[in-house]
Amino acid sequence: MCGIVGYVGSKDCADVLIDSLSKLEYRGYDSAGIAVFEKGEISVCKAKGELKNLTEKMKKEHKPYGHCGIGHTRWATHGEPSDINSHPHGNKRVSIVHNGIIENYKEIKDFLIDKGYTFVSETDTETVAKLLDYYYEGDPIDAIIKTLKDVTGAYALGIIFKDFPDTIYAVRKDSPLIIGKGEEENFIASDVPAILKYTRNYYLLEYGEIATIKSDRIEFCDFHKQNIKKEIQVSELDMDAAEKGGYEHFMLKEIHEQPTAVNTTIAPRIVNGMPDLSECGLTPEKLKSYHKLFIVACGTAMHAGMVGKYVIEKLARTEVTVDIASEFRYRDPIIGKDDLMVVVSQSGETADTKAALQLAHERGAEVLSIVNVKGSSIARESDMVLYTHAGPEISVASTKAFSVQMSVMYLIAFEMAYAKGCIDEAECKRLTEELKNIPEVLEKTMQAESKCKYIASKLITASSLLYIGRGLDYALSMEGSLKLKEISYIHSESYAAGELKHGTISLITDGMPVIAVATQSHLLEKTVSNIVEVKSRGAMTITVCKEGEQFAEGVNDYIVEVPELEDVLMPMVTVIPLQMIAYYTSVLKGLNVDKPRNLAKSVTVE
Incomplete structure (x- = not known):
């Protein structure tokens, strides 16, 4: 969930933050925002929706200019997607970006309201920002330590304080965070791809460690303010990938x-x-x-x-x-x-x-x-x-x-x-x-792409469909159904084919698509009988099977063949057409394939 970044160096901070966030949008795209030190103040710009909304807003209004700041792309948990609920959160003295969930945020919020603080968002994150402000008496590390003693939950935090305009502070518990080391510039990020353009060198931040990041140095200490020495890591990821x-x-x-x-x-x-x-x-x-x-x-x-x-x-x-x-x-x-x-x-x-x-x-x-x-x-x-x-x-x-x-x-x-x-x-x-030898067979399986695209054109008007299979084919039908529903938004369920008569077959209506995965030779006869059952009740039947498989006339409306392997290995090739059917269904519906609504890539909260 959520992606966080930070930069301190000589470059235009906003440009680096936006570029880095673009590599993390798979972690959430409900909103995006940045906070940059500009002329001695913390300048914040944020917007609901995808990152492009933020960049367009900065073109029309104001793009913060400076050399140190933090950024965030959000997958909403507490509070609906909106400009106000977007990160960063804070006030004139402190600003933070957060990945995770603060479990006791209501307790903290009530405490701070009693102390005279007011809140503008519905997020759990704002409570941490205000608690940092409450404890801040000139030493950021002290404020962080006191704050985190009061916090229960998962978090990765990037923090900036107005009094320290050349410094980012970072801390984490459960949620991932790395510290990138460059040449006279340094970074924080939720994941390595965000910083690959600038450096391959990074530190892994552990729970109980606080990082102080300046352009020329990175320092680590524990919650007792004792210095920690850490080993640098080198990423082997290919930036082109x-x-x-x-x-x-x-x-x-x-x-x-x-x-x-x-x-x-x-x-x-x-x-x-x-x-x-x-x-x-x-x-x-x-x-x-x-x-x-x-x-x-x-x-x-x-x-x-x-x-x-x-x-x-x-x-x-x-x-x-x-x-x-x-x-x-x-x-x-x-x-x-x-x-x-x-x-x-x-x-x-x-x-x-x-x-x-x-x-x-x-x-x-x-x-x-x-x-x-x-x-x-x-x-x-x-x-x-x-x-x-x-x-x-x-x-x-x-x-x-x-x-x-x-x-x-x-x-x-x-x-x-x-x-x-x-x-x-x-x-x-x-x-x-x-x-x-599977990789060679997978290359051959890719030839089913045009057939999958054609079948997808038959699914785009469906409101609901079923995937069925037996044995290993059932496991693959579960994956095929998940792929389709998450990117095409068509209601889809997978069932063990033998369970149809125990209730599920009542869902079949005229023209309803049923995708049968039928690659297991020893179960094929039984699976075919299930295909016939749904066909006789009006279903549009689509079967994924081995090359050369013979069926009685009228059993299938459409067939996708995959290269023949022995049964135990068939899942390796069977998944390809299932993925392609889901992909092209989403494309033909004009949806955002890579960024389906309400979903994020890495689920780092319960």
Whole structure:
């Protein structure tokens, strides 16, 4: 949620802040704003809506000019999207930008009202700004320490004080924040892509640390004002990867990047034809020792976990439970020291997933994380980490992250099955070779693009539709449905095909689209019978299946074929047309594909 930036140096601060925010808009686009030191005062400009609204407002009214300031792009939590609720918040003495949620903001607000403060916004953030002002007596660090002792919740804060016009202060708890180190200029940002244009060097800020950022130096101290020395990190991200590269939208670019992303993720982890996950300490001996696996994730990552469950249980004969992270803690799960929790998160900052991880540690279980962002909170708190190598994923609707997460699940399944003696070396090598060849097959799958665009044209007037499937196809139908609903705003649900007659079939009306995922050979006959059931009740049927699959006349209105692999690996290719159907449905409806309403890329609050 939300993106924050800060800059201090010799450049035009407003220009740098706007440029950096443009790389973080995937984190929220309900509003944007900046606060810049200008002629000894804090000059604030902010606007509801996308970042372009802010830039247009500055052209018409006033663009603050200075060399130090902070900026924000918002995903609204407390208070509707509006100019007033936009960040930065504060007064003439202090201004802040905030990512996170302050849980006890009402208590703080009531306290400050009693002290004579007034509030203009509905946000939780304004309470922190006013509390900083209340405690400020000339020393910003003292004010920050006193304020945060009173604050409960998650936060990453960029703070400026009028009395220190060449300095930014930064602090965080749970929400991500990095400190960029340049040449006679320095930065703060929620994510590395925001500063890649200016520097690859950065520090990871930890909870309990306060950063003081000037143009010529960066200093860190703890809440006791003791100095802290930190190790500098160097980003390996390709700046071009954060640009569209000629594609109309980031989502389409990222769909087409999947062959490369999968290859980059799996190739280093195949040694002598066998999976090798020892880089993180996940040895065959460890894999053999676990009693049970818990896969915990949210949204698309959870669907990758569903694929992992099917494949691990089938091949390694080990019990796997998949949990939505936001529900995991509240069911008081039975997890202990002989179990492994696998947490999956593209950003590595997902709040609910991180909370589940912490519970697993409390219960004595080991935690393996599958994440895309090096140095992220989840990666740092896990016992073992397998990084995916998808590169930056800018579109809010996840595509390539899903594919690389699935590919890691396959490597775990293959090595675990071999370690437990469920498959022999020859079979493990055969399966691994099939996985290794997937990137080439994905390239071939991209040829379905024009067919997917045509099918999308048949969906744009639909008010509701269903996705159905069995086994691994059910997991993929869940992902296909999520993709469609989040970017096309068409009501869409996924159901296990065998559940239709238990109530769902009552929803079928004439012309209602039903997308059937039917790639599992041993379940095909049953899935076809379900397609016939909905067809006979008036549905428009669209089936995603293997190349050359034969159906009786009249079963399908439209068919999308994908290259044939053995059943267990079919999800890797099946997801491509599902992503493309969702993408083109949104495009043909004239919607903002990369920035769907009400959504943000990284969910860093519960």
